[in-house]
Amino acid sequence: MIATSKTLFKEKFCEITYDDDNKIIVAKWIGFLKPDDVVKGCDVLVKFLKNNKVSNHLSDQTQLKVLSREVQEYLVTQFFPAAANEGIKKTAVLVSDDIFAKATVDNVNINATTKVGKIAFKTFNARPDCISWLKE
Numbered sequence: 001m002i003a004t005s006k007t008l009f010k011e012k013f014c015e016i017t018y019d020d021d022n023k024i025i026v027a028k029w030i031g032f033l034k035p036d037d038v039v040k041g042c043d044v045l046v047k048f049l050k051n052n053k054v055s056n057h058l059s060d061q062t063q064l065k066v067l068s069r070e071v072q073e074y075l076v077t078q079f080f081p082a083a084a085n086e087g088i089k090k091t092a093v094l095v096s097d098d099i100f101a102k103a104t105v106d107n108v109n110i111n112a113t114t115k116v117g118k119i120a121f122k123t124f125n126a127r128p129d130c131i132s133w134l135k136e
Contacts, residue, residue: 006020090122
């Protein structure tokens with residue numbers, strides 16, 4: 001059965017959907033992300049979280065390139081604390097094959113776990129594995 005999802009936001013750098021069947025908000029990040037673009041996408045995520053009781057997030061980073069230091073800092077100090085305050089408990093990360101992108105994402109997840117502490121992060125190589133873990 002194919003999950004039904006609705007598109008909340010779509011730009012060249014990010015697509016955010018809500019998987020209604022699994023109750024998961026999904027953000028697909030694309031390319032080299034500019035700080036302003038990340039803020040735009042994250043604002044959509046936080047606003048949706050605020051208005052809906054969602055505790056699971058899938059971050060699809062299969063098409064992501066390396067995260068700049070500025071983007072990493074924003075995610076750790078602003079986005080993840082805001083997402084945690086709005087109820088996110090688990091974030092499954094579908095990782096990029098780009099080892100440099102994966103390294104910067106791993107760094108963000110480790111720092112967010114240390115500084116925010118309310119969100120469990122786990123990386124996967126396949127989308128079905130992400131969904132299974134989020135539904136546990």
